[in-house]
Amino acid sequence: MKKVLIVLAAVLLVGAMVGMATTVVEETIGTIATLDPAWSYDTASGEAIWQLYDNLIQYNGASLKEFKPMISTNVPSEKDGTILDNGKTYIFHIRQGVYFHNGDVLTPEDVKYSLERTIIFDRAGGPTWMLAEPLLKEIDGAYVDTLEDWAAKLAGVKHYSDLFIKDTRTPKNAQYKQALIDAFNMLDKDFEIKGNDLIIHLPHAYPPFLFILAHGANWSAIVDKKWAAENGAWDGRADTWWKYHNPTREKDPLYSIENGSGPFTLERWTKGREIVFKRFDHYWAGPAKIEYGIIKRVQEFTTRKLDLMQGNADMIYVPQQYMSQVEKLPGVTVIKNLPELVIDDVFFNWNINAKGNPYVGSGKLDGKGIPPDFFSNLDVRKAFVYLFPYKTYIDQVLNGQAIVPNGCIPKGMLGYDPKVPPTYHQDLAKATEYFKKAYNGELWKKGFTMTVVYNSGNVARRTAAEMIRAFARKINPKFNVQIKSELWASFLDDYLAGKLPLFALGWLADYPDPYDFAQPFYGSAGAYGSTLGKNYVAWAKENMDGLINESMKTTDPAKRAEIYKELNVKAYDIAYAIWTAQPMGHHVQRADLKGWYYNAMRPGVDFYSLYK
Structure with missing residues (x-):
């Protein structure tokens, strides 16, 4: 009897091992908002939809x-x-x-x-x-x-x-x-x-x-x-059709169900915690090598790290500042220097909404504030772009995992040329020169006071603001840059209300074409361009909109590339923004997991390609 039980136990153990081998677990921090493809516009939801639906x-x-x-x-x-x-x-x-x-x-x-x-x-x-x-x-x-x-x-x-x-x-x-x-x-x-x-x-x-x-x-x-x-x-x-137009998420009938033709079906979705996918054996391209894929939301990095070490997770999200803690773990593979289609920068608001706005101080060029059109001044903008320590920011804040952009077109995309235009670099002598030229020397003589706002919890943006403050004061002690954090909702409200003198934001590619960057950044009606003030909008209508439209009237890649280079040169000439970083991504997984590959347009992991 004992022998039978021992054999049975061995069989059950083998079965359990096989079950584990056919399940892949990812631990990350994103929250899935919906399973409806027509609603989703976030990477967490997009990763789930990737497994369930085909295009x-x-x-x-x-x-x-x-x-x-x-x-x-x-x-x-x-x-x-x-x-x-x-x-x-x-x-x-x-x-x-x-x-x-x-x-x-x-x-x-x-x-x-x-x-x-x-x-x-x-x-x-x-x-x-x-x-x-x-x-x-x-x-x-x-x-x-x-x-x-x-x-x-x-x-x-x-x-x-x-x-x-x-x-x-x-x-x-x-x-x-x-x-x-x-x-x-x-x-x-x-x-x-x-x-x-x-x-x-x-x-x-x-x-x-x-x-x-x-x-x-x-x-x-x-x-x-x-x-x-x-x-x-x-x-x-x-x-x-209009009865189904612009629904609320809760009234969208496909919000939490699915019926795609993808390689996995929805096994269960515990909102805010985890989603489980089960292999669809009738998938047109053949069944997946794994039986289950699981995405778990685990907020604490230390918990994710421990689960990775113990084999409870096959892949985990690791913030850049914690990379040193996983790079030498036994049985763990770290893949670095993955170019992301993201551009981060600090924008200038050419016409600040000064009404009831503490971030502009007095609202005048009197040393106690800045006038609403402060950043409409080309000399002011050029002074700030030469003020910023680009290399130090990337080396010390982003651990070297980024490059300095030379415009809104990411490296790896049509229209990007590392030499046209050149990247800005820190040059305090030039920054001083332009500050002295601005307002016929009155700015240098009187100084200024303004507040840079960043969204709470974003360490990189806080550090960028601190760097601007430190180097502005180093150039001229009368340059007073204050720093304030706001919760995302408040930050977004102030941004949309035009109250932020300087603000740091980024753009992640919707699709890998330069139009998806040029139009939002440079267009007079773009997601960012339209928020930079009436003076920028007027300038963009005259100088940028025609070129952006022209770039979509031809399918010739060479002609389109030349147009996007021209747009970037124009942006360089007017010191459009402080281009801070195009980040490089990374991937952390257990060494026994096979089949992972990188594609900058994929929202998360392709579980169909994975096996152990």
Whole structure:
């Protein structure tokens, strides 16, 4: 009897070991917000969606320039005749025999529905603009970011909200309802299904279009139309779309469920704690090598480190300042110098909102404050860009894991040239020269007082502010830079209200194309450009907007690269910002984990590639 029990115990032990070997655990700090591809615009949610849903095409391993088929069996190209009309028509051959997790078979109609659903979904602050710009016709020569704009234009009203009875989603009259329907039908004409092909007709060429469709761009992930409608999502009709437009997260019916065609199904999601994926054995590309993938939210680094050492976690998130604690751990692999598509910088507010604003002191050039248009002065901006200790900041704050940008285009992307323009560097003699020139010498004579604000908990941004303060005082003791932290919500409120004289923020690529950086940074209507004050907006309209628009009118990479170089030179000449860093990433895992690869556009880990 004892022998039988011993044998049974051995069998159970082997079974447990096999179970452990087929489970991969990642511990990180991000909180998943949603499982709905049309809602997600954060990397934590994007990592989960990556495992559950597929897109038309995918990146070829680590490459940011080459694609390979996914749900489409081809990657459209001019060479094989599947990109036509000077980049305005794309033909996708939809793969047959692909199953959604509930057993439904994927069709071209599901792909069409998924892309249209993202456009009509259009939640506030979401990713819809990336599909809207290529798929919607321009208005007055400008890209349209939301179907709202076309609905309002066709109805002849100023705002989308004017179409509806107050506090309802009921159109005020038949004319307005028809305008809503006509706006959708304009979008619907972009799509044509012929047999098993989905043909997309863009109203204008849009060079980054394939990037916007690739795996990792969750807003283009493919959902099951039938299943989505059955669960309360949009039914696909032209005369209902506005009822499903811009929902709150809690009222989004696909918020916490999924039915993708990806390599894993959702086993369970314990919100704020962990999500568990189970292998989908009917995956079109073959089942994953592991049975389960788990992402756990573990806030304390010491706990994550201990779990890694003990084998309870296979991968962990390690902040840069803790890298020395994991680099020599036995059985642990550390991969460094991974170029991220991120640009961090310190912006100048050309027209500060001085009303009730303590951060500008007196609001005058009297030594006790700064005037609202302080950073409209080119000499002031040049003085600050020569003041900052770029190399010291990267070496001491970022442990050498970054490079100094020379504009908004990251290294590794079309249009980046390390020599054009040159990077700024610290030169206190030049900083002094420009400070003395500013305001005909009055600034140097009187000094100034202002406050630099950073978001609480961001050590790097706090240190950058401290460096600006230290070197400003070193140049002239009358230069008084104060430092204040704010919680993120308050910081964001003050930023949007235009109250911050200097502010540090960064931009992470939505897709690996320079337009995704040039437009937000330099455009007069860009996410950052539009917040830099009326003087910058006026300058950008005259000097930047035309070039940004021109960069999207050609699909020739060489011509586009030259335009982005020109934009960066213009930004250099006006001392647009203190370009602080393009960070380099790292990855920490147990040595027995195999199959991990790096792609800067992937939100987190690709569990499908992993095995032990």
